[in-house]
Amino acid sequence: MNHLSRRGFLKGGATAVVVSVTPLHQALARLQTERQTQPPGWRENGNVRFRQDGIPKVTGDKVFAVDIRAKDMPDWPDGQAHAFLIRVPRADRIFEGVTLDPLGEEMRPDTVVTAETLRNDGVEMVEPDFYGAFFLEEGNVPAYLGQPVALLVYHDYARFRAARTRFKFNEDALIWGDAAEPPARTPYGATRYVRIGGETREAEDRFSPLRNGTIFAGFENGEADWPDADSEGDVGGKAMALAGELRSELENPPEGWNVYRRKYRSQYVDPAALEPDNGNAWYDTATGRLHVVTGTQSPWINADHIERMVSASRFDLTELRFSPGYTVGYGQKEHHVHPYYVAMAALYGDGRPVRLALDRWEQFQSALKRHPFDTDITLAVDRETGEFRSLAADQRADGGGVMNFSPSVGQVSATALQSIYYLPKSDLAVQVDASRAPTAGSMRGYGTLQSMVAMELMVDEVAEDLGRDPIELRRINAFRSGNKNTQGAIPGGHLRAVEMLEAAAADPIWTERAERKKAFEAENPGYHYGVGFSCVQKDYGTGAEAALVQLELSPDGHLHMRHVASEIGCGATTSQMLVTEAHLGKPADSVDFAVTDWPSLSLEANNEPYTMSQDTQDSLAENPRWVPRITSPRSASNSAYYFTHATTEAARLLFELGLWKAALSFWREGIGGGQAGPLYVRREEAEWRDGHLVAGGLNPLPLEDLARRAHERGYITGVTVHTFNRWAWARAEFEVEGERFEAPIDALSVRWGEGADSGKRAAMTDGGYAFQPRQRVEYPPTQRNNAAVTYYAPCATLVELSVNPGSGEVKVLNHRSWLECGRQIVPELVSGQIQGGIAMGIGHALYEEMPPYEDGPGNGTWNFSRYRLPRAEDVAVWAQSATVLEPLSPTDPPKGIAEVVMIPVVAAIGNAVHHAIGHRFDRTPITPERIKEVTG
Amino acid sequence: MTAMMTVFMTINGTETEPLEVPEDLMLLEFLHEYLNLTGTRYGCGQGVCRACAVIHDGPMGARVVPACVTGVAWAHGRAFRTVEGHADRDEEGNVTAVTPVQQAFLDHFSFQCSYCTPGFVAAAQALVERLEVDPVPAEDVENVVLEALNENICRCTGYVRYLEATRDVILATPGLTIGDGRAEGS
DSSP states (O other), rough: OOOOOOOOOOOGGSOOOEEEEEOHHHHHTSSSOOOEETTTTOEEETTSSSTTTHHHTTTTOOOOOGGGOGGGGTTTTEEEHHHHHEEEEEOSEEEEEOOOGGGGTTTTEEEEEHHHHHHHHHHOOOSHHHOOOSSSSSTOOSSSTTEEEEEEEESSSSHHHHHHHHHTTSOOOOOEEEEEOOOOOSEEEEEEEEOOOOSSSSOOOEEEETTTOOOOOOOTTTTEEEOOOOOSSSSHHHHHHHHHHHHHHHHHHEEEEEEEEEEEOOBBOOOSSSSOOOEEEEEHHHHOOOOHHHHHOOOOHHHHHHHHHHHHHHSSOOEEEEEEOOOOOTTSSSOOOOHHHHHHHHSSSSTSOOEEEOOOOHHHHHHHHBBBBEEEEEEEEEEEOOEEEEEEEEEEEEOOSSOTTTHHHHHHHHHHHHTTTTSEEEEEEEEEEEESSSOOOOTTTTTTTHHHHHHHHHHHHHHHHHHHHHHHHHHHHHHTOOOOOTOOOOOOOOOOOHHHHHOOOOOHHTHHHHHHHHHHHHHHHHHHEEHHHEEEEOOOSSSSEEEEEEEEOOOOOOEEEEESSSSSSOOHHHHHHTTTTHHSOOOEEEEOOOOOTTSSSBHHHHHOTTTHHHHHHHHTTTTTOOOOSOOOOTTTTTIIIIIHHHHHHHHHHHHIIIIIHHHHHHOOOGGGGGGGTTOOOOOOOOOETTEEEEOOOOOOEHHHHHHHHHHHTOOOOEEEEEEEEESOOEEEEETTTTTEEESSSSEEEEEEEETTOOOHHHHHBBTTTTOOOSEEEOOOOGGGGGGOEEEEEEEEHHHHHEEEEEOOOOOEEEEEEOOOSSSSSSSHHHHHOOOOOOOOHHHHHOOOOOOOTTTSGGGGGGOOOTSSSGGGGTTTTOEEEEEEEEEEETTOOOOOOOTGSHHHHHHHHHHHHHHHSOOOOOOOOOOOOHHHHHHH | OOOOOOOOOOETTTOOOOOOETTOOOOIIIIIIOOOOOOOOOOSSSSSOOTTTTEEEEEEEEEEEEEGGGGGHHTTTOOEOOOTTTTTTTOOEEEEEEEHHHHHHHTTTSSSOOTTTHHHHHHHHHHHHHHSSSSOOOSGGHHHHHHHTTTTSSSSSSSSHHHHHHHHHHHHHHTTTEEOOOOOOO
């Protein structure tokens, strides 16, 4: 959902810089095998026994960027330099410079870098509106707490640590001038989604974002300046006129409506990725080569921006190597700024590798946060039927000091607010402000946590007021398949929240809640027991999901994969290896992950998938090498569906274009068409059993024989595909070896086997592959950006808890969840995501909170000692359970679920606390202090 | 600048060379920056999250210590096991066999990003070794495991698979529990 303007990637540009992105494990050639292979004993009875990356992780190998020192890198000099950033812990005075006097001579840095240094050297942040400038210039008031002002580089560890310790928790390095206000800032964005449905759920909408458009506001004095209402005017005018009617109706509702208005507040949170932002980089002054090792969810963007940053400076850049390690982020490392500081630091290492790794205080002070939201909801309900009639919402979020993804987080929050419910009409407005807090970004949930939790708390209250069972009220209003969402789009596939509602309604935790409460409170005098429920459905994807996958078979049947996927903990590198099995009979034997160097499918992109016009898209799409975006950032929720689609299509095409021909060549050998002659063989009937291809009673063929034959005869033995999804798949027609076909991909190249004729060999000019220009392409229209969401995964959670009114402590006793995720690739990974997401949700509901400003993390004093993360004792570790709904068919695609699982537990806890003590909280976290305020 | 001191200690069965280091250096920094043993992870620097947990092999047996707040002045001359020292390795350092705890973590898909895994390996291994000399009733194992691993913070997994793996190792290992027919001598 970002609105960045990006140029095409390096390979398509005029630069002479050689850029490669090599996963850390490959860069560590001295320490580990060159590429990842199936671990010994990995598979048993068709299942994997452990994670593909399990053994190095459990034995303490260097898998994270934070583990890397100069001596680990094969070509680097051993001498390791270390650096740290000086940041401002306040934003109420004029910054007049840095003094290093407190360090004395012994601790004086080897190099100091400030805004002036960078200005003189022409080193600038790429896209500073999105990431912020590197350093605050002297003579200015800081824009936000934690803003960097200087980088100190040391050639040894002992002096580095001494100097960093000297400047910790104090302002001794900073020279301050007069008191002053931080600069006034224009809000990052304000967006509005107006939908007025037809007479029935199925009828055509009168107005919707998808049909008509999304509304964006200008600003006046920091407030959204929406278009003037004009029912005869343009889209903005009409939308505001309809929104005005809707709001007026809520003020003066028809007979039979109950109108509820509630306000909710969510808190400012640190994602708390345990690997802090870090990196290690070496700029070889002799050769102009820069090698960056870091932890990131956006390797492609990082490499692109670093190349642009250095190329525009006075520093020569002949080659950029970028090596992302295995990492973890929950969004905290998606489009984060740290990799650019790492690269910049290396430029000032005097030829030494420079390590820039944040400690936890620095991580709290500077790394991306979760936005706090104020959410004001007005919901109209038919008293008799319980049906929701109309919804209005106004949300306001604090985006912190730098824009980052704030506008789109706000948009996603607004479009998720409807939760699992169908709303005949709605007006959803959201504004995201700039502030002096550390920057907020793309944390797990991406705004939906805040809006859906508010809605789910509200629905329980409405049910109570109407005298209805909360789950039954949800069932009445639940979104059914084919319904339109608040953007007017019909989500893909069958929506199954109702199944979960019915399961939960029949669960003993729910049906016996009154008896359990009585029994618990009798056994535990003074404690209050409560049960709460919530059900949400969460989108997955960004609306511009792009991926590249290459699959190649060697003559002996070895299957090698290259993939854009990188590992952020959720198991993508395990699951993607397995996805090939359906079409090729086995998982990939070896894999290169986190690949961004794609000579086998050289493409061009303007990388403006959200903002380009339809005319621009139509025009650019005439170039068969153009795609809207090369690849999208990594998130835990986008690998299962979007990457699996790309991997599946590559495997399918390799089978259909290559191996199937090889199979027929065996089966049709001999007089009269061979053993296949008397039969009619259909490709779609073929399947793999025990590594053999079987079809129609023909002799089973092992993959190795097919691969050998395909190579001998010069059939296709390798394919590279590119895929793109804007809430629907791009599809294109290709003609390969005279066969014309359509596939849900937008670019393709193929590699013929060793026996290929000279013509085919000559055509394989793209990294050993032959580009296959698409004959026709159908991209989802740019208007589909307004759909905002079409892929949903639902999740429901029941919580049992107790409240100690004296201490205010809330104890989660048990929770039970239901999840629908399509077909599971690795059930253990899905289960782990559920358990982990719920723990994070418990933290959000009960513990995690920081003040955003002067007393908050930007002042550099926050750490886990005062920021409570949930521990094992907090999550009902032995009692909890979860049910994953069976897929409807073997072809159900896997869904992205890593975000949705953390959401319902939050509202379920809020609703359970109400059941326990009779008070409805309108803000999270529900801390002991807030409990005690109401229990006295 | 901080005064320097010369330290050595036994890490994973091998005594280090004497090294001159700042006397306020923490064991975690010593492992990372002086021995290049980085499997023990920095999490908070204040002993709260236990990503840095290592095993101290002392007179009381195996005990977990947070390396990020354990000074080298105390660690000097003592013996520690880091995550790199649990599995068997060949002469090139390649893993040839993992411990039952590590195997259980693999079998249970216990970890995701794995940043905290070395701390859990240390805590679970120390618990197993403690139970070897001081077994507990089988029905208490879940509580014992929860208590032993509760100090370790994990942000990915929700803890369930770490704790289940540890419980299963303990219940499957003769001598660690009593009252389940598996205790020593039974």
